[in-house]
Amino acid sequence: MLRGPATVNIWADDVEAAKNWYAELLDVQPYFERPGNGAPAAYYEFRIGDRQTELGIIDRRFAPEGAATTPGGTVLHWHVDNVEATLERLLSMGAAPYMPLTEYGPGFVTASVTDPFGNVLGIMYNEHYLKTLGE
Template identity: 80%
Template structure:
């Protein structure tokens, strides 16, 4: 039924700053941009990772009125080859700690940060992810 994430969306008040921050982090520019009613872009979309997953940045003015203004809810973890190095880079780029590096079991380590725009960004190393790629 659920075949995998199609697009993961993050909110930002400053779209140009968010675009630059994520382009620097991901080392790729967004491939799609939606105009913002005479204002800066309302949406930027990146294709990233082993499956070219979509990561979308949406101007917070389009968020539902019930959307939380503080980090919380679900945490999407992106697989990385080195959790410590990635965490250090995220913190150096201005992210703040959310959950520290945590060993979850053999071959499974997670951590998460809050990006400068208030979104939780999870990172993980999971040997089962790598096994799936080998298939």
């Protein structure tokens, strides 16, 4: 049975630029790095959020054959305290709109962007997340 995200992996052609972009966004440096066969790092990993979920940035050279190279598919939403302010910050850092700010009712607001490396990054205010976090 699924117990919660262990690691969320995203792809980037320029892993160093992606590492720097996410380090600025998250205000934390990666805690783990794996070298890339004579090249700069092929993988960086951050621990972020209330449950210290792993966010891994992988060099796109190691993507499975046939992996999508355009945004789409599953959208993982990260809980944030203020979707509008976080969306504005993401856009000011070079992310592109993907799904607009949408309120689904009191306590449920989402938006998503495409990061500068082609990955969809969802953000959400979810009152159930806060309730379960408090328990």
